[in-house]
Amino acid sequence: xxxLESLVCIDKNLQVPVYLQVANEVICSIRKGILKxxxxxxxxxxxxxxxxxxxxxxxxxxxxxxxxxWVDVLPRKGIFVAKNLPNIAPRxxxxxxxxxxxxxxxxxxxxxxxxxxxxxxxxxxxxxLVFNNGSPDTRxxxxxxxxxxxRRLASQKFNTKYLMYGxxxxxxxxxxxxxxxxxETRGMHVTADNIIITKGVQMALYIISQVLLNKGDTxxxxxPGYSMANEVFIQAGAQIATVPVDEFxxxxxxxxxxxxxxxxxxxxxxxxxxxxxxxTLCSERRMRLLELAKTYKFAIIEDDYDYDFHYASSPILPxxxxxxxGSVIYVGSFCKTIASGLRIGFMIAPQNLIDQATRLRxxxxxxxxxxxxxxxxxxxxxxxxGRHLKKANKLYHERxxxxxxxLKEKLxxxxxxxxxxxGFAVWMEYKNGIDRLKVTQRAAEMGLTIGSGCEHYNDPLxxxxxxxxGFASMNVKELEEAVDILARAIKKVRGE
Amino acid sequence: xxxLESLVCIDKNLQVPVYLQVANEVICSIRKGILKxxxxxxxxxxxxxxxxxxxxxxxxxxxxxxxxxWVDVLPRKGIFVAKNLPNIAPRxxxxxxxxxxxxxxxxxxxxxxxxxxxxxxxxxxxxxLVFNNGSPDTRxxxxxxxxxxxRRLASQKFNTKYLMYGxxxxxxxxxxxxxxxxxETRGMHVTADNIIITKGVQMALYIISQVLLNKGDTxxxxxPGYSMANEVFIQAGAQIATVPVDEFxxxxxxxxxxxxxxxxxxxxxxxxxxxxxxxTLCSERRMRLLELAKTYKFAIIEDDYDYDFHYASSPILPxxxxxxxGSVIYVGSFCKTIASGLRIGFMIAPQNLIDQATRLRxxxxxxxxxxxxxxxxxxxxxxxxGRHLKKANKLYHERxxxxxxxLKEKLxxxxxxxxxxxGFAVWMEYKNGIDRLKVTQRAAEMGLTIGSGCEHYNDPLxxxxxxxxGFASMNVKELEEAVDILARAIKKVRGE
Numbered sequence: 007x008x009x010l011e012s013l014v015c016i017d018k019n020l021q022v023p024v025y026l027q028v029a030n031e032v033i034c035s036i037r038k039g040i041l042k043x044x045x046x047x048x049x050x051x052x053x054x055x056x057x058x059x060x061x062x063x064x065x066x067x068x069x070x071x072x073x074x075x076w077v078d079v080l081p082r083k084g085i086f087v088a089k090n091l092p093n094i095a096p097r098x099x100x101x102x103x104x105x106x107x108x109x110x111x112x113x114x115x116x117x118x119x120x121x122x123x124x125x126x127x128x129x130x131x132x133x134x135l136v137f138n139n140g141s142p143d144t145r146x147x148x149x150x151x152x153x154x155x156x157r158r159l160a161s162q163k164f165n166t167k168y169l170m171y172g173x174x175x176x177x178x179x180x181x182x183x184x185x186x187x188x189x190e191t192r193g194m195h196v197t198a199d200n201i202i203i204t205k206g207v208q209m210a211l212y213i214i215s216q217v218l219l220n221k222g223d224t225x226x227x228x229x230p231g232y233s234m235a236n237e238v239f240i241q242a243g244a245q246i247a248t249v250p251v252d253e254f255x256x257x258x259x260x261x262x263x264x265x266x267x268x269x270x271x272x273x274x275x276x277x278x279x280x281x282x283x284x285x286t287l288c289s290e291r292r293m294r295l296l297e298l299a300k301t302y303k304f305a306i307i308e309d310d311y312d313y314d315f316h317y318a319s320s321p322i323l324p325x326x327x328x329x330x331x332g333s334v335i336y337v338g339s340f341c342k343t344i345a346s347g348l349r350i351g352f353m354i355a356p357q358n359l360i361d362q363a364t365r366l367r368x369x370x371x372x373x374x375x376x377x378x379x380x381x382x383x384x385x386x387x388x389x390x391x392g393r394h395l396k397k398a399n400k401l402y403h404e405r406x407x408x409x410x411x412x413l414k415e416k417l418x419x420x421x422x423x424x425x426x427x428x429g430f431a432v433w434m435e436y437k438n439g440i441d442r443l444k445v446t447q448r449a450a451e452m453g454l455t456i457g458s459g460c461e462h463y464n465d466p467l468x469x470x471x472x473x474x475x476g477f478a479s480m481n482v483k484e485l486e487e488a489v490d491i492l493a494r495a496i497k498k499v500r501g502e
Numbered sequence: 503x504x505x506l507e508s509l510v511c512i513d514k515n516l517q518v519p520v521y522l523q524v525a526n527e528v529i530c531s532i533r534k535g536i537l538k539x540x541x542x543x544x545x546x547x548x549x550x551x552x553x554x555x556x557x558x559x560x561x562x563x564x565x566x567x568x569x570x571x572w573v574d575v576l577p578r579k580g581i582f583v584a585k586n587l588p589n590i591a592p593r594x595x596x597x598x599x600x601x602x603x604x605x606x607x608x609x610x611x612x613x614x615x616x617x618x619x620x621x622x623x624x625x626x627x628x629x630x631l632v633f634n635n636g637s638p639d640t641r642x643x644x645x646x647x648x649x650x651x652x653r654r655l656a657s658q659k660f661n662t663k664y665l666m667y668g669x670x671x672x673x674x675x676x677x678x679x680x681x682x683x684x685x686e687t688r689g690m691h692v693t694a695d696n697i698i699i700t701k702g703v704q705m706a707l708y709i710i711s712q713v714l715l716n717k718g719d720t721x722x723x724x725x726p727g728y729s730m731a732n733e734v735f736i737q738a739g740a741q742i743a744t745v746p747v748d749e750f751x752x753x754x755x756x757x758x759x760x761x762x763x764x765x766x767x768x769x770x771x772x773x774x775x776x777x778x779x780x781x782t783l784c785s786e787r788r789m790r791l792l793e794l795a796k797t798y799k800f801a802i803i804e805d806d807y808d809y810d811f812h813y814a815s816s817p818i819l820p821x822x823x824x825x826x827x828g829s830v831i832y833v834g835s836f837c838k839t840i841a842s843g844l845r846i847g848f849m850i851a852p853q854n855l856i857d858q859a860t861r862l863r864x865x866x867x868x869x870x871x872x873x874x875x876x877x878x879x880x881x882x883x884x885x886x887x888g889r890h891l892k893k894a895n896k897l898y899h900e901r902x903x904x905x906x907x908x909l910k911e912k913l914x915x916x917x918x919x920x921x922x923x924x925g926f927a928v929w930m931e932y933k934n935g936i937d938r939l940k941v942t943q944r945a946a947e948m949g950l951t952i953g954s955g956c957e958h959y960n961d962p963l964x965x966x967x968x969x970x971x972g973f974a975s976m977n978v979k980e981l982e983e984a985v986d987i988l989a990r991a992i993k994k995v996r997g998e
Contacts, residue, residue: 021686029816030819033819034689034819037824075785076785091789108692108828108850108852110828110854111853113828113829114829116854118857118858122861123864141667147661147665149665153653160645160649165640165641165841166640170637170842171637174623190516191518194604197604204867205866206868208864208867208868209868217616217617218612290571303609318569320522323526332604332606333610345661346667347872348871349867355604355608356604361614362613362617364622365617365618366619369619369730371704372705372730372845
């Protein structure tokens, strides 16, 4: 039975024991129908010799095959491929795209257009400077403090608690600390029961949409706006109704206009520094928006992700702090406070919505990272987050000033922008017929990546000449280099 | 204007600066309609005196109010509540349930029955021994090694890469290491492109369901089975069709019967140690299941979460390792390898499904924890995970033997069970008319929590007398104590 020897291929460098390699290759051959039910296998001595392994190895392989019911052992007769296996016709190896691998395509039907998310992550080339969409500087993130907390929490005393399953709503300690933090910094008087911890703002938006939206519901958003939010609403079956955005935020006359014509389920607003234009929703509009929500009974999602980064004055208190009727769902995150990659955010709402959100959270991924949540609770409690916010605020304030100064000085009237009151980015328009896409391309050739690839306008075909330049993640020297490249790129485009 | 003084309440112990407290209280009063547009505010000197603060504090508060457009400053006249604010009628404070707090219920409509998840987390009482549903022992988890990796990854060199946004599909390093690991341990020849990293098996099941299931689709599951999976399928709009489970796994005659009658979209199977009965799907049925999937073109979700914990023999190679047609979606996790609370799992499938899954992942929460994923990649690469698995396997094997021995010795013919081939739990039936619910209650009174609260049968009203006793998270001494309590609880119930 030389077939078997030719089928079995051993690699002594693998971590898998040799006996198991032998057994697994036999199983593959049985499954493929090459070794048919009832066929005799060679004796262990013979096989050991031809495979050049110890006889005990083959005996162990056969024991394994017997334990897994792939072979029958008949006393004084020998070992045979088990008879009760379905008789599979042998197939040519070429029939499947990979011999023992994975098919390229599912046999069952998959609708390739079902999930519409367009803006997928693209890594910038290694070593490039990046004007991202507005991310914090991870180099100043308080990681040493986080790891100190991890170490403490991983100790025997805590680990049976925080490494087992935990509450779907998120760490109770963190929710209690957040309730205090929101009371002190945002004038919001909520309890831990009003809060669910999420993986960033993104998961909060996803959960809200899945719990509240039905097919055909209308969601009002600003245009230009935050495409990642729009995609979540659309995925949940909703229709987007857009309203213009001016220097005081979204246009509420337009909102009221829509409300008068049709039922509105939800309105999405980033009141502090609108994505992408960075404008702040003024106090007057905030109050009117709350009145509209009360009159027309829609939910307001208030995405206040950059509340803690406001440079011109203190930030305006959230809509949620003045909402007596239960209209506002307040979402935010620490992804901008510390690092985009540390996925931790929150959603605050009346308890009937939090209850539904918590149940959905269990179905989605059961719970968050307890170690991360507990660490964050402690950093909040002992003031580390507060100190980091102060430090970061000062730094980003300075970087905003440096970038705006550089843009004015180096690009002159080729560009136009307003200095943002806060946040992480400048919304800039190219003038004098300079084409943004061409500049982005030229800059990329010179080692500067501009933009995250996000679409800002609801209609991706709309013609505009804006870019969003994140300044927070670059230090002064890097900002100087980046604007320098930008200036040269513009010069090249003008010369074309 | 003594009203203002009475409205403003200062707490010098808060972290919020006093000037901001003053400003915020004024804003609240304006919003509530207590301070109406056009009303004059007291001069800074007067207000400072009556609030007993420095005059500069009040000036700063007024500057803040002006910056936020809540007040008009009229030269030589004074400071007035801004005129362009909507004229809100003053409301009695009792009108809202919390003065500046959160409504108890949303003003917009929330369907409280939309998300049906029933089995929510309940923490066992502090200090109790726990027969959980089958969790690993977090006390032996390689946390020191994880934290060593965190520290390395958090260093300047890596942190701009791993703390920024990253790929939705999960760490490429981890996917490469997993592909190797699956090839060596499971005979699966997949590439990193076939893998998406998820937050445990739960998120894999959720994503698959949302991408593949339409309202009214049928999913076949074993009964008794894994209720958390069933709930995900139902939430996605599917109908559950149940098949019986015997000592060799799910009944494939029953599966074929259903397939002949109606289209089947998906079948869910835990081939190694079926939840909850712990039986292993035998080789013959595995091959037949693949044939059925090919014939009737349904997707098989193979949840192989405890592949690495098989004590009787080496584990049987996954269905996915013999799937040439793209029928199988292979899911698993490290939640059982290391700790239930470390949420990291994987889903392996043909690329067309992985593409849709990746897009949905972005909408749900954008990406996983890169630090955790990169740390896991390194632990896999340098063999730490392999070493931990060997150690844990030996320990859990011993604990299984100890528990089974104790149950036989102490409970005798009051209970009946088969020794599981692997996994983390024993499926035990009470005999002699002993009521499982009563035993659970008595045991709880004596400091032993039994069960996770999960329903095991599709019909929660089905009468059965089984419990699932997780043994992996207790050491020998704890197992002895636990069985001791169990024996006393049974005695009490018998005496009732």
